[in-house]
Amino acid sequence: MELEIYQVDAFAEEVFSGNPAAVIPLYEWLSDELMQHIAEENNLSETAFFVRKGEYFELRWFTPETEVDLCGHATLASAHVIYEFLDYTDQAVVFETKSGRLFVDRDNGRYSMDFPAWGVREIQVTERVSDALGVRPDLLFMGKRDMMAVFEDEQTVRDLKPDFAKVVQLDGVCMICTAPGLDYDFVSRTFVPEEGILEDPVTGSAHCTLVPYWAARLGKDSLIAYQASRRGGVLECANLGDRVKIAGQAVTYMKGTITL
Structure with a gap:
């Protein structure tokens, strides 16, 4: 065949x-x-x-x-x-x-x-999460499928060096790390060691969670995002309520x- x-x-x-x-x-x-x-x-x-x-x-x-x-x-x-x-x-x-x-x-x-829009609920930042990421997030959320850590500056996200043996023990499928961007509305990185992907280069599905959060936080429905992996990628996003455009x-x- x-x-x-x-x-x-x-x-x-x-x-x-x-x-x-x-x-x-x-x-x-x-x-x-x-x-x-x-x-x-x-x-x-x-x-x-x-x-x-x-x-x-x-x-x-x-x-x-x-x-x-x-x-x-x-x-x-x-x-x-x-x-x-x-x-x-x-x-x-x-x-x-x-x-x-x-x-x-x-x-x-x-x-x-x-795509569908996925909301989040804020949860407590724990030492398990801080140890896994190597840096303590400013905010932590649990979404429908993924955990999302929010930092205050882009460089912190770019510099992250997670301990993947610890990340795999966290709740959720993806570990999304995000911050406001300098040249973009927001930046992110996504780690998925549970599924054999240490870092996903550009993760469309993570933006089902990211777009509603940043649209509400920034007060705008049209967003330009950058996933700051080694390969990198630009995503043009729109918040449509219960749906998102990516x-x-x-x-x-x-x-x-x-x-x-």
Whole structure:
């Protein structure tokens, strides 16, 4: 059996930046075990698989270790493959996922994703969190899925050197660290050691939590965010109440064939 595979740098204007994702179009679903093996072999933060079902696409995401319920950059990468390589011409791509129906549209090479907004509740800053991050956050929140530590300045976030053996013991899937930005509305970094990803380069799903928080704190609904990982990526965001818009560009790095 042969499968087409694409590697796409999402939230990037050129290769070697943004967040790389593998995208594999399917005619029918493979077994969960086989898809997990492929994701492990790819060894990228996410491998996306999709199957077309009439007017929409069923979409699933796998890290090297597990299937996840929501992934932003691999959704953007999947839409890029559909538009660029599958002769798709509709205004928007509709994905059916474990997080419900997601929409991605394209305008002049820029992809805009419509995702759910996730609120947060403030929790006490504990020594476990401070020890794991190496710095005590000013504020700490728990969201629907992720923990979010807020710092007062961008440089603190950029300089973080977490102890991943301790981060993996914290609650939540992602450990999001964020602060007001100097050149952007806010900056962030996201650590996901629980799923085999020490630091995710650009995390679309984390902005389901980040955008509502910063929109309320800054009093504005249109936001430009920067994820300050080594590769880095810019995200154009909008707060829509119970939804968020997350937009960016994507470039194809590789097209190939998997032989099984």
